[in-house]
Amino acid sequence: MNSKLEAFVMHCGEMGSRWGFNRTIGQMCGLILISKNPLTANEISDALNISRGNVSMGIKELQAWRLIQVQHIPGDRKEYYAPAGDIWTLALRVFEERRKREVDPTLSLLRDNLLTEPSNDAELYALEQMQQIHDLLETITHWAAELPKMGPEKLNTLMRLGAGVGKVLDMKDKFLNSADK
Amino acid sequence: MNSKLEAFVMHCGEMGSRWGFNRTIGQMCGLILISKNPLTANEISDALNISRGNVSMGIKELQAWRLIQVQHIPGDRKEYYAPAGDIWTLALRVFEERRKREVDPTLSLLRDNLLTEPSNDAELYALEQMQQIHDLLETITHWAAELPKMGPEKLNTLMRLGAGVGKVLDMKDKFLNSADK
DNA sequence: TTAAAGTTTCAGTAATTTCTGAAACTTCGG
DNA sequence: CCGAAGTTTCAGAAATTACTGAAACTTTAA
Numbered sequence: 001m002n003s004k005l006e007a008f009v010m011h012c013g014e015m016g017s018r019w020g021f022n023r024t025i026g027q028m029c030g031l032i033l034i035s036k037n038p039l040t041a042n043e044i045s046d047a048l049n050i051s052r053g054n055v056s057m058g059i060k061e062l063q064a065w066r067l068i069q070v071q072h073i074p075g076d077r078k079e080y081y082a083p084a085g086d087i088w089t090l091a092l093r094v095f096e097e098r099r100k101r102e103v104d105p106t107l108s109l110l111r112d113n114l115l116t117e118p119s120n121d122a123e124l125y126a127l128e129q130m131q132q133i134h135d136l137l138e139t140i141t142h143w144a145a146e147l148p149k150m151g152p153e154k155l156n157t158l159m160r161l162g163a164g165v166g167k168v169l170d171m172k173d174k175f176l177n178s179a180d181k
Numbered sequence: 182m183n184s185k186l187e188a189f190v191m192h193c194g195e196m197g198s199r200w201g202f203n204r205t206i207g208q209m210c211g212l213i214l215i216s217k218n219p220l221t222a223n224e225i226s227d228a229l230n231i232s233r234g235n236v237s238m239g240i241k242e243l244q245a246w247r248l249i250q251v252q253h254i255p256g257d258r259k260e261y262y263a264p265a266g267d268i269w270t271l272a273l274r275v276f277e278e279r280r281k282r283e284v285d286p287t288l289s290l291l292r293d294n295l296l297t298e299p300s301n302d303a304e305l306y307a308l309e310q311m312q313q314i315h316d317l318l319e320t321i322t323h324w325a326a327e328l329p330k331m332g333p334e335k336l337n338t339l340m341r342l343g344a345g346v347g348k349v350l351d352m353k354d355k356f357l358n359s360a361d362k
Numbered sequence: 363t364t365a366a367a368g369t370t371t372c373a374g375t376a377a378t379t380t381c382t383g384a385a386a387c388t389t390c391g392g
Numbered sequence: 393c394c395g396a397a398g399t400t401t402c403a404g405a406a407a408t409t410a411c412t413g414a415a416a417c418t419t420t421a422a
Binding site for chain 1: 367368369370371372
């Protein structure tokens, strides 16, 4: 394989654990992403030099993340794997899956906790802090749920606006106010 | 310690590795967050039942993340540790730090890679995919850099709008167009 | 029904990450 | 300069996580 492409795949491996999976799965993900044609499990195993069993587990995991899909080629019994969509779709899936793993459990613990009555000063403070965290996580969750509803173009517009969006929000208020009159 | 509070701290420990650090550091972070008063390293060590050395490393790490700050109490030589700001501030710091670790290295690798000329079909495809990833990550980076410039209130407005922000963007266009005429 | 082609599982092993605790270091008052 | 109070470092041990490969399982075509 071309050395630049290989470098990319290896990099995905190194980043794997930071992205929420492990080295092997990172590599697999990178490889499938940049391969023009769908790959079989054996091809993956050979290309990355990892055991067939490991590839099988990796595929299961990548399917759980909804990042790859199976394809079949007529007259061929093997399963071929390809990315489950374009880059935006995949990024949203990673984002969503990570939210599920990194935010949801905490949110639910906090909800439980916040039903408690504080019985002293220290507890009151702790509960207040937890309330803050809860509110923040809830806002993020709410927002994340809306993200995929916008198309990629709109998301791009929004992101490119950056802090400029603040001005647009102000404008919105002005607009609405003048409409009120 | 109250069992609910303890549950929260332990939960932070369990989530620690998902949030980008490890169990101990997660616990420390949770504990400091909900403690009304700043804590010494020894208090942390006792409360969490972890070795003094481990606490020392954890503090260093949490300082690298800019999540805690040192405080001194007059006439006391010990160092006291407290959160480095309100919840929004801390969340932004985690977000930023994670971006540095999870996105930046990939972005720089992709930039390098994209200087290459493709020498065949497969490579052309791979480079196109990398370009997509590159563009996405660059957009995210750009956007993330703007985030802290908005105050918490504006961020809240934005987040609460959710997909509704799409409509505001449309409105912006309408507004600008009518101004053009 | 059989066997060939392919996939999954999982016990054991390897690799990695985290933690401990003792020794080294720092800082400060006297 | 000394020693007490405090902090940091780091080699080795413990805990966790990931990987292999062989056996079990599944599917399909003849």
